[in-house]
Amino acid sequence: MTQAPEIEARDAETRARCPMTDLVLQGGDREPLVGYAELDALRESGPAHTLPGGDIIYTRYEEVLAVAQDSDVFYSKAPVDPVTGEESFVLVPQAIDGPTHVKWRRILASTFAPGAISALDDSIRARVNELIDGFIDQGECDFIKDFSLRFPTSIFLKHIIGLPVEELDKFIAWETDILHPKDVDPMVAYGKSVTAQTEVMKYFEQIIAERRQLPPEERANDLISKGLSWKIDGEFISDSDLLSFYLLVFEAGLDTVTAELGYGFHHLATHPSDRDRIVNDPAVVPTAVEELLRVYAIVNINRTAMQDTEVDGCPIKAGQRVVLSLPSTGRDEGQFPDARKVDFDRKNISHLAFGAGPHRCLGSHLARHELAIAYEEWHKRIPVYGLNPAKEFDESRSSMMGLNSLPLSWDPATTKPRS
Numbered sequence: 113m114t115q116a117p118e119i120e121a122r123d124a125e126t127r128a129r130c131p132m133t134d135l136v137l138q139g140g141d142r143e144p145l146v147g148y149a150e151l152d153a154l155r156e157s158g159p160a161h162t163l164p165g166g167d168i169i170y171t172r173y174e175e176v177l178a179v180a181q182d183s184d185v186f187y188s189k190a191p192v193d194p195v196t197g198e199e200s201f202v203l204v205p206q207a208i209d210g211p212t213h214v215k216w217r218r219i220l221a222s223t224f225a226p227g228a229i230s231a232l233d234d235s236i237r238a239r240v241n242e243l244i245d246g247f248i249d250q251g252e253c254d255f256i257k258d259f260s261l262r263f264p265t266s267i268f269l270k271h272i273i274g275l276p277v278e279e280l281d282k283f284i285a286w287e288t289d290i291l292h293p294k295d296v297d298p299m300v301a302y303g304k305s306v307t308a309q310t311e312v313m314k315y316f317e318q319i320i321a322e323r324r325q326l327p328p329e330e331r332a333n334d335l336i337s338k339g340l341s342w343k344i345d346g347e348f349i350s351d352s353d354l355l356s357f358y359l360l361v362f363e364a365g366l367d368t369v370t371a372e373l374g375y376g377f378h379h380l381a382t383h384p385s386d387r388d389r390i391v392n393d394p395a396v397v398p399t400a401v402e403e404l405l406r407v408y409a410i411v412n413i414n415r416t417a418m419q420d421t422e423v424d425g426c427p428i429k430a431g432q433r434v435v436l437s438l439p440s441t442g443r444d445e446g447q448f449p450d451a452r453k454v455d456f457d458r459k460n461i462s463h464l465a466f467g468a469g470p471h472r473c474l475g476s477h478l479a480r481h482e483l484a485i486a487y488e489e490w491h492k493r494i495p496v497y498g499l500n501p502a503k504e505f506d507e508s509r510s511s512m513m514g515l516n517s518l519p520l521s522w523d524p525a526t527t528k529p530r531s
């Protein structure tokens with residue numbers, strides 16, 4: 113069927129005004145979300161691209177911010193699967209929208225507020241030093257395995273959900289299987305992830321039941337005990353919503369800090385002048401945290417358009433899934449001069465590493481404290497270190513950026529005892 117000439121002209125005009133690279137046509141089924149260099153190339157070649165599978169990816173700061181903030185039109189909740197007709201599993205509160213989401217955020221605000229998080233500083237500092245004690249005399253470590261996986265997980269166990277640190281290895285194994293399942297066969301890897309997820313849920317279910325046995329006045333101040341008395345619209349929150357929330361905090365709060373520290377220490381190990389700046393001027397750490405978050409943001413997020421709309425004047429159909437590449441936005445030259453350079457003297461560092469809009473990261477204060485304390489304490493004790501060239505360095509290849517291993521080494525004679 114031929115189109116009316118005016119419609120054809122309008123379509124041609126839209127295509128010219130809104131160029132969109134189809135990555136399938138361009139490069140087979142290549143996965144573009146695998147590394148900063150690829151994201152940089154993608155961003156520089158245009159503002160929007162169609163991914164294999166049909167999602168549109170936005171890579172520039174301006175468009176990503178606009179979509180993340182437009183929560184009336186772009187929802188977090190994934191649409192019903194068009195083939196199976198199934199609803200996707202809803203992670204609370206990340207995949208709920210509108211007034212119910214606002215109510216959840218209100219309930220959670222005090223636990224993750226700056227004052228509550230500052231109260232954990234001494235404990236976080238002690239944990240960083242305990243972990244460093246474990247390898248400092250060896251002159252080397254796998255930073256991911258020996259430090260950055262163990263650190264946020266132990267804070268989560270002890271201070272967020274109130275479980276003994278002896279559970280650490282079990283939680284690390286679950287975290288690895290859920291978020292980075294390894295197998296040559298993708299279906300087996302997926303199966304591992306689902307199994308681990310089910311085990312975590314069962315575990316939390318059991319802890320909820322145990323805490324419920326205690327009279328309210330004997331319950332501790334952790335997230336699981338508190339959850340038992342949370343109400344929305346006068347009703348206690350269901351166990352299934354609580355479980356979904358604990359699973360989200362488990363997934364969102366552990367791997368992210370691990371990944372961010374991995375890139376941060378990779379940068380410092382390969383840029384000795386930035387590393388020395390932290391050693392000689394620890395007051396720069398808060399700026400260093402923000403600069404490293406800006407250049408090495410790690411989370412790509414998804415939204416669904418709930419109605420026909422436009423992004424930067426370009427049409428988007430209702431039901432269209434979009435990916436917002438936060439890792440790309442901090443490196444956008446249109447927003448930050450000399451964007452890929454880490455500059456501890458930079459003044460405007462309004463990055464999107466924690467997202468934007470109503471779903472902006474709930475744990476950002478905790479994450480910032482964990483990152484800052486890790487940078488401070490490490491550099492007091494191990495001021496000179498580099499990448500260990502004899503060991504394998506390995507970057508994770510999934511939509512959440514991260515390193516699987518980061519071998520670091522140093523001369524034990526240059527290290528310092530705990531202060």
Ligand code: HEM
Nearest residue numbers: 205206364365368369372411413466467471473474475479
């Ligand atoms: C460097 C570390 C972290 C980064 C880069 C990060 C990043 C993000 C981002 C980008 C979002 C927005 C998701 C979206 O809009 O769809 C988010 C949401 C969230 N984050 Fe974080 N996060 C970090 C650490 C943490 C920690 C430590 C916790 C808690 C222990 C946490 C808990 C959450 C929760 C519960 C949400 C969902 C909020 C909502 O939907 O209302 N995050 N995070």
